[in-house]
Amino acid sequence: MYTLSNRLRLFSIILMVVGLVGLVIGFADRPGSVEEVKEMMAAHDAHGSGHAETNDHGEDAHGGDAHYEHVLHQLQNKPWASLYIAAFFFFMIALGVLAFYAIQFASQAGWSPVLFRVMEAITAYLVPGGIILFVILALSGFHVNHLFVWADPEVVAHDKLIQGKVSWLNGTGFIIRAAIFLGGWLLYRHFAVKYSRKQDEEPQGNKWYKKSFKISAGFLVFFIYTESMMSWDWIMSFDPHWFSTLFGWYVFASLFVSGITTIALITIYLKSKGYLEFVNDSHIHDLAKFMFGISIFWTYLWFSQFMLIWYSNIPEEVTYFITRIEDYKLPFFGMLVMNFIFPLLVLMNSDFKRVNWFVVMAGIVILCGHYIDVFNMVMPATVGGSWFIGISEISAVLLFLGLFLFVVFRALTKAPLLAKGNPYLEESKHFHY
């Protein structure tokens, strides 16, 4: 049995408190009026005297206060957007692990049962993470904040394209769908974990294992539809004029690789603390192979989406990438380096996939890269050119990181670390490459 050390508990609580305080400051720091924005921008311009001239010129072109009001809305959105990104990012890690876990059962994989308890513990975050995300989504869907422009009746009244999509993009439907998605995923999570524990108690006849197999196969069908719709609702609708038909797959690749990376990181951490003695090099090797492979899969989807839009150059499509390349050059291309080139070169060698610190280093870069991926998906439509990594972004990540660590490691203490009733356990223990 794993016991949560006091240091880890304290560490995660400190992260949460610091994050919460930072977020409160971030929300309180938002400019309340156009005048405050003017002051802020004047102070900013004073720093870089070289910029002053070009900025004076720019002000005339924008025609006075309209520009400042635009910036005001963007800055008021910023803490909400950073809260949303962090909430979604950690939720998607747990969701990716849930999908991976279901695939292990549906494919009757023999190598992975020794890692099942780690996966189950990570998916425990779905419950608090899902509830928080649901609250944020409800607030956004009913226009308490201004994250989704389609939630603003005034915008919709002047926008023919959004009017055509109102039957899908409306607050009520949005919340009902979110409830169905989250409800289905949590339901599967509840029963899958329950059956896995029952299988330990009475392994004879594999009654509970067969049940796990059946619900996992059913869940995967449900998941791939709902995950796709979730990505339209929760991410793609930030840009309601824009659409991409492979967006669901793209988000899936992102959450899948983040989830697998997190399994590897937590497994290596537990092993370094002397737990999971039955996990050997080959299990880490396999996880690293998945990290490598799914990183390339993510790049394939990213590029498929990018190249077609770039080549056809249709204004309503290409604007999505033009905003990102113009205003988000560093995160946009930096993410490609972190999510593709880095894992490609670091994890290509077979031997490196068995060296723990290599896997940890690659894993941290991949997770940061996929945080920036979500950042690039959410920020341009909500904050636009006024983005920067400030106190609210960092605090939001700290808050959810603390919550994630707290929930996951507490869930690890709830059951023995070895799923001893699993029929493939012996094969998994002797797994070697």
Added chain:
Amino acid sequence: MASKVIHALYTDDDVLMDAVKKVRAEHYHIEEVFCPFPVHGLDKAMGIPHTRLAITSFMYGCVGLIVAIVMMNYIMIEDWPQNIGGKPSFSYIENMPAFVPIMFELTVFFAAHLMVITFYMRSRLWPFKQAENPDVRTTDDHFLMEVDAGNHDVNKLTSLLGDTGAVEIKVIDKEEDNH
């Protein structure tokens, strides 16, 4: 110079694996094992060093990538620039996304084909090559272990091989230049 080798035949891959381990534990030198199909883990049991084929594959992939870049730069930018889809930038880097599929394909093409050719050469396989396996049954259902008798006591070695489950043991005087 003639050298003496012993051919031991087996009919089961598991028995063969155990035999290889036992013979190596007694510090005899196994020259070669001929199998009708690949036996998982046999290379490790025989103590053959890890293949360097993957490294050559990586280098061939890099060559393919460079060939693709140079080729597309010559064809599409320098030699005959065209305005395709309103993108007449005449700059390699600005048109790069259009060339990525070619870069990818040629990387894979070079890596795969040259690696296979390297593998054939390294395994001493080329057209009109005479088969090296000493017993035709190794292409059907028998496994053959070739052990170097050298200066060892042949009787002791044959009895050891018999204990490991060999179904047939032959002592062969091998001419050094017969292949």
